[in-house]
Amino acid sequence: xxxxxxxxxxxxFSLDKDKLYGEFSVVDGEITPSFYLEDGQYYRIVxxxxxxxxxxxxxxxxxxxxxxxxxxxxxxxxxxxDLDEExxxxxxxNGNVQSANMSPYTSESFGGYSYSKPSGGGTGSGAGxxxxxxxxxxxxRLNPYRKIRAI
Numbered sequence: 001x002x003x004x005x006x007x008x009x010x011x012x013f014s015l016d017k018d019k020l021y022g023e024f025s026v027v028d029g030e031i032t033p034s035f036y037l038e039d040g041q042y043y044r045i046v047x048x049x050x051x052x053x054x055x056x057x058x059x060x061x062x063x064x065x066x067x068x069x070x071x072x073x074x075x076x077x078x079x080x081x082d083l084d085e086e087x088x089x090x091x092x093x094n095g096n097v098q099s100a101n102m103s104p105y106t107s108e109s110f111g112g113y114s115y116s117k118p119s120g121g122g123t124g125s126g127a128g129x130x131x132x133x134x135x136x137x138x139x140x141r142l143n144p145y146r147k148i149r150a151i
Contacts, residue, residue, distance in 0.1 A: 011146065
């Protein structure tokens, strides 16, 4: 989920000095050339066909002969990691098509019963009827970490 969160807020919590560019490969589940990471530290792979995204030190990667790209060491705040857990739990409960939150219907009636969902997905946006997503549900808590320009 952390990959999606960082993409949504356009923030990978990386300093320019922590971005390594060049030719990489993945052998026996580990990226080479190797680079120093603290235990539990996150990093982003960019330019890989099989391993693009956010990973944590110790994750088993998919072997890949060679790719020209970048590896960004990340400095993810504890608050984002806590939100990651909350969002993953919310998504597991509410993110499927069978969830009432994800229903494409704004109203329905059958057998003398009818109901209507409020427009705007309950977020107060007033942007018309839409499903409540993790992006809308957690927007206010993610906003302090959001970057204006894409990186």
